[in-house]
Amino acid sequence: MPAPLVVQKFGGSSLAGADRIRRVARRIARERAAGSKLVVVVSAMGDTTDELLALAGAVTDEPDERELDMLLATGEHQSATLVSMALHAVGVPAISLTGAQAGISTDGRYGKARIANVDPRRVRDELDQDKVVIVAGFQGVSASAADRLETTTLGRGGSDTTAVALAARLGADRCQIFTDVRGIYTADPRIVARARQLPIVGPEEMLELANQGAQVMQTRAVELGWVNGVTIEVLSSFEDAPGTVIKEDPLVEQRNKVRGLAHDRNVAKITLVEVPDRPGVAAHVFEPLAEAGINVDMIVQNIGHGGATDLSFTIPRLELAKAKRLLEPLVRELGFREMTTDSAVAKVSIVGAGIHNTPGYAARMFGCLAEAGVNIEMISTSEIRITTIIAEDALETAVRALHDAFELERPERLDAPEAPATAAAG
Amino acid sequence: MPAPLVVQKFGGSSLAGADRIRRVARRIARERAAGSKLVVVVSAMGDTTDELLALAGAVTDEPDERELDMLLATGEHQSATLVSMALHAVGVPAISLTGAQAGISTDGRYGKARIANVDPRRVRDELDQDKVVIVAGFQGVSASAADRLETTTLGRGGSDTTAVALAARLGADRCQIFTDVRGIYTADPRIVARARQLPIVGPEEMLELANQGAQVMQTRAVELGWVNGVTIEVLSSFEDAPGTVIKEDPLVEQRNKVRGLAHDRNVAKITLVEVPDRPGVAAHVFEPLAEAGINVDMIVQNIGHGGATDLSFTIPRLELAKAKRLLEPLVRELGFREMTTDSAVAKVSIVGAGIHNTPGYAARMFGCLAEAGVNIEMISTSEIRITTIIAEDALETAVRALHDAFELERPERLDAPEAPATAAAG
Numbered sequence: 001m002p003a004p005l006v007v008q009k010f011g012g013s014s015l016a017g018a019d020r021i022r023r024v025a026r027r028i029a030r031e032r033a034a035g036s037k038l039v040v041v042v043s044a045m046g047d048t049t050d051e052l053l054a055l056a057g058a059v060t061d062e063p064d065e066r067e068l069d070m071l072l073a074t075g076e077h078q079s080a081t082l083v084s085m086a087l088h089a090v091g092v093p094a095i096s097l098t099g100a101q102a103g104i105s106t107d108g109r110y111g112k113a114r115i116a117n118v119d120p121r122r123v124r125d126e127l128d129q130d131k132v133v134i135v136a137g138f139q140g141v142s143a144s145a146a147d148r149l150e151t152t153t154l155g156r157g158g159s160d161t162t163a164v165a166l167a168a169r170l171g172a173d174r175c176q177i178f179t180d181v182r183g184i185y186t187a188d189p190r191i192v193a194r195a196r197q198l199p200i201v202g203p204e205e206m207l208e209l210a211n212q213g214a215q216v217m218q219t220r221a222v223e224l225g226w227v228n229g230v231t232i233e234v235l236s237s238f239e240d241a242p243g244t245v246i247k248e249d250p251l252v253e254q255r256n257k258v259r260g261l262a263h264d265r266n267v268a269k270i271t272l273v274e275v276p277d278r279p280g281v282a283a284h285v286f287e288p289l290a291e292a293g294i295n296v297d298m299i300v301q302n303i304g305h306g307g308a309t310d311l312s313f314t315i316p317r318l319e320l321a322k323a324k325r326l327l328e329p330l331v332r333e334l335g336f337r338e339m340t341t342d343s344a345v346a347k348v349s350i351v352g353a354g355i356h357n358t359p360g361y362a363a364r365m366f367g368c369l370a371e372a373g374v375n376i377e378m379i380s381t382s383e384i385r386i387t388t389i390i391a392e393d394a395l396e397t398a399v400r401a402l403h404d405a406f407e408l409e410r411p412e413r414l415d416a417p418e419a420p421a422t423a424a425a426g
Numbered sequence: 427m428p429a430p431l432v433v434q435k436f437g438g439s440s441l442a443g444a445d446r447i448r449r450v451a452r453r454i455a456r457e458r459a460a461g462s463k464l465v466v467v468v469s470a471m472g473d474t475t476d477e478l479l480a481l482a483g484a485v486t487d488e489p490d491e492r493e494l495d496m497l498l499a500t501g502e503h504q505s506a507t508l509v510s511m512a513l514h515a516v517g518v519p520a521i522s523l524t525g526a527q528a529g530i531s532t533d534g535r536y537g538k539a540r541i542a543n544v545d546p547r548r549v550r551d552e553l554d555q556d557k558v559v560i561v562a563g564f565q566g567v568s569a570s571a572a573d574r575l576e577t578t579t580l581g582r583g584g585s586d587t588t589a590v591a592l593a594a595r596l597g598a599d600r601c602q603i604f605t606d607v608r609g610i611y612t613a614d615p616r617i618v619a620r621a622r623q624l625p626i627v628g629p630e631e632m633l634e635l636a637n638q639g640a641q642v643m644q645t646r647a648v649e650l651g652w653v654n655g656v657t658i659e660v661l662s663s664f665e666d667a668p669g670t671v672i673k674e675d676p677l678v679e680q681r682n683k684v685r686g687l688a689h690d691r692n693v694a695k696i697t698l699v700e701v702p703d704r705p706g707v708a709a710h711v712f713e714p715l716a717e718a719g720i721n722v723d724m725i726v727q728n729i730g731h732g733g734a735t736d737l738s739f740t741i742p743r744l745e746l747a748k749a750k751r752l753l754e755p756l757v758r759e760l761g762f763r764e765m766t767t768d769s770a771v772a773k774v775s776i777v778g779a780g781i782h783n784t785p786g787y788a789a790r791m792f793g794c795l796a797e798a799g800v801n802i803e804m805i806s807t808s809e810i811r812i813t814t815i816i817a818e819d820a821l822e823t824a825v826r827a828l829h830d831a832f833e834l835e836r837p838e839r840l841d842a843p844e845a846p847a848t849a850a851a852g
Contacts, residue, residue, distance in 0.1 A: 018484035052504070058444035059508050060515035067514075067522055071507040074500035078478070081497040082485050088493075089486035096493055101575050122574065148548065149527050149575070 004173040005127075006031060009041040009137065009163035013180045014237035015079050016046030024178075024237065025086035028132060032092060037127050039170065041137040041163040042083055044075025065110035069139075069153045073099070076136035076159070084134045094132040097122065099139035099151070104162065106152045108142035113152035114220075115161060116143045118169040137162040157218030164221045168228035175230050177217055178237035183244030184209060184216060186408035187261040191399045194409040200245045201259060208351040208385045209262045222246065249353075258352040258361065258406040261399055262385075265392060267297070268320040269345045269377065270327070274308040274337035284334055285311065288326045294319045298347075298380045298387065308336075312378055314389060317343050345377060346395040349387040350402060356383045364405060372401035430599040431553075432457060435467040435563065435589035439606045440663035441505050442472030450604075450663065451512035454558060458518060463553050465596065467563040467589040468509055470501025491536035495565075495579045499525070502562035502585070510560045520558040523548065525565035525577070530588065532578045534568035539578035540646075541587060542569045544595040563588040583644030590647045594654035601656050603643055604663035609670030610635060610642060612834035613687040617825045620835040626671045627685060634777045634811045635688050648672065675779075684787065684832040685778040687825055688811075691818060693723070694746040695771045695803065696753070700734040700763035710760055711737065714752045720745045724773075724806045724813065734762075738804055740815060743769050771803060772821040775813040776828060782809045790831060798827035 008031070010024050032038055043049075052071050056063040063071075080096035087094035103119030126133045137159025142150040154161050160177060167175035182197055184206065189195040201209070203226035210219050216234055225232045225246065235243025275281055282301070289296055299313040315323055320343055327339055355361050365386055369376055374397060378389035390398055403409065434457070436450050458464055469475075478497050482489040489497075506522035513520035529545030552559045563585025568576040580587050586603060593601035608623055610632065615621040627635070629652035636645050642660055651658045651672065661669025701707055708727070715722055725739040741749055746769055753765055781787050791812055795802055800823060804815035816824055829835065 018481065021485055055444065055504075055508065056511055059447055059512045062515070063511050064514050067507040067510045070522060070524075071504055071511075074503045077500045077503075078481075078497055081493040082481065084493045085482060085486045085489050085497075088490050089488070096496060098496075098575070149524070 003035050003037045005170060006036045007039045007163050007167040007172045007175045008178060009159055010178045010237055012043040012046050014178055015042060021082050021086050024083060025090055028087060029090050029092050032132060038132045039123060039135060039166055040132060041135045041159050042076060042079045043137050043159040045079045048075040069110045070151050072153050073139045073151045076138050080134045080136040087132055092132055093130060094134055095126050096134040098136050100141040100149055102135045104140035105143035105146055106140040108144050108152055110152055112155045115140055115165045118165050120169050160218040160221035161224060164225045164230055167230045176233045176235060178235060179216055181216060182236040182241055183234050187399055187403050191396050192403045196409050198244050200249055202249050202353050203246055204384055205259050205351050205353055206246045209260055257354045257358055258350045260351050261402055262349045262351055263395060263399055264347040266317050267314050267345050267347050268317045268343040269312060269314050269389060270323060271310055271312040271340045272336050273310055275311050276335050277307050277309045281334055289323060292322060292326055294323055298378055300378045344392045345389050346392040347387060347389055348398050349385050351385050353384050355386060362386050368401050368405035369398055372397055374398045429461050429463045431596060432462045433465045433589050433593040433598045433601045435585055436604045436663055438469040438472050440604055441468060447508050447512050450509060451516055454513060455516050455518050458558060464558045465549060465561060465592055466558060467561045467585055468502060468505045469563050469585040471505045474501040495536045496577050498579050499565045499577045502564050506560045506562040513558055518558055519556060520560055521552050522560040524562050526567040526575055528561045530566035531569035531572055532566040534570050534578055536578055538581045539566060541566055541591045544591050546595050586644040586647035587650060590651045590656055593656045602659045602661060604661060605642055607642060608662040608667055609660050613825055613829050617822050618829045622835050624670050624685060626675055628675055628779050629672055630810050631685050631777050631779055632672045635686055683778040683780045683784055684776045687828055688775045688777055689821060689825055690773040692743050693740050693771050693773050694743045694769040695738060695740050695815060696749060697736055697738040697766045698762050699736055701737050702761050703733050703735045707760055715749060718748060718752055720749055724804055726804050770818045771815050772818040773813055773815055774824050775811050777811050779810050781812060782807060788812050794827050794831035795824055798823055800824045
């Protein structure tokens, strides 16, 4: 039987300083001693990326995006070489590779490149020489200019994507994402003391949890793993404890369908009051926002009565001032009464495969919030999620009440066969 | 007439922090506004290289040399991108290139690579697009493994060599080395208040001055410029003042032949007393030192009388303990009486083309030191240099006396036609 191939990814906080780098090296050495072949993807050490951004910001207000990518990529080069050195120091043969050396090519978009291809020859070659291969995450060379070695970066959290792409291309047996949390929880443990770590979560559920604010892994990496059938495990680099495995769960029908809660404070709400109810109005509102790169999240419009309607939507809170400037001229142009904004709102969601097809979840959610005295300002739903916008100062109350109502602290399935799928609380 | 091509090199102290980087950018912009095409070679910012070495040292006692080269090269990548960004900020089109992108390939020796070739196509291409090209100094890819992009560094001061090699290959009109001093002086201005900046110095003289402790430019870079006929100018990045031009001086015969003084405190002396005067003894002494990488500088052996002789030589002071350990067994083996060592010595040289062929310089030097009460322990000479070893605590007295004796504060040639070549002082 050939040795299992494991891809491990360590984030910046796991690599902040020489002591932590040596600890990561010892963990890698243990996995290797257990018989695995290893590819290790690393982020930049600690706050290196932020420090480099600050340096660029001190030199110029508007850093050139090509130069910025070249600059930021050095952070991962540094941590890769240091992890390799630390492995040598504990007697493990290792070699560090840049994204270019590891054969990772991208679509060439600076600052937000997508991986276009992985040429695994060099990595396989080094693995065949029995080395642990340390790959600088977050980067690749532009495929259209590969001979010019133009470095592109993959955006925040891009090292997750590097790890999953390598795992997919190499046919790895496992892809482990080491972070500063132990895994995915039913809710933020800083808010809900009884929040429970999920042993397993579906990729679709993980995507909703991450999009809604769980922020443990880059969303694209989850998607990439899902499409390529890579089993991802999220676990802590600071303790030896089982993490959360992200994969399709064959027992999904038997479970309590609400898997967890997600929340997000980075939300502002804009309402256009008494918008004339005629075709083309929505396009006029959202086009200038899209052009300015403002990401509109939830959109709610009620059917109009009397020829006018209210249009509400949410955007990231930091974009509110810019959005107001762009929309103000439209009050007269489109003829709506006024624009109101609220930056003191937050988003709370229940997430779970099957929610949309099972009656009663929405009613239970809204009932629970009502009993807790929380007013719902907006609602939207997807296949596996029900999201509400509420006042930000009610956020913690809402999250705790929902965690109780859906009994998320109770283990699921075989661990607790008595947990009734229909049990409602609160 | 085509625009002149200028290669400029900025050292770490010129790039320490965002303010200095912006100042360097403004200087480059001025040169460009004056009509030049520009290739700019940069070192790592400030103490970056030392900080990276310290980080590697904190991770492991013995950093792998390949990984160390990959790590250190990031320092120059960072400064190159930041200078490029700062140029964009002042409206100058620019692009940063790594050593690999700039076509610099090496013989592949980690930590001390020599440049094997410069492929100038990418640099020319960017120059043709009217960009200022910023090249990360101190590095190149191994020519034997160019497809694997193995990074090698050129050793301390290697950015000087990068600049001169590019100037040679591109046929640049000028190669300017910006440093934290204004140029080459007749003596160390910290010791001799009246030390004078030399407007021009021959490459051979510069090599002796640098080797003997002037330490303004990497010696290899001077050699490379000399062999390729590149005119190098050393000047300050902190003030607008003419520097020192390094080139063969056609008027060399008309000058005061002592151009400057060099000194070095990093010296220890070893004397083997009453060494049997027979063939092969010297080889037995110096072979183990060479194998241990200890660089023997001056060697003096007087002709023996009575079948025995004293053999003295100097080595870098930090190597003294190691050298003693290696040589102690030889006392019995070779049958010499004893080994004495002295680490409180220093080296003082007078440097100038033609010294060796002109009678009287040695006598004047020794006479001057005698009058100043300085005892000479060893003497050696080259074509353009006379060097003495003296007690370290007499060093400053000796340097000042020699500066006076050879009237080095007086301008040369046309500036001061009255300066007599034969004038002796002291």
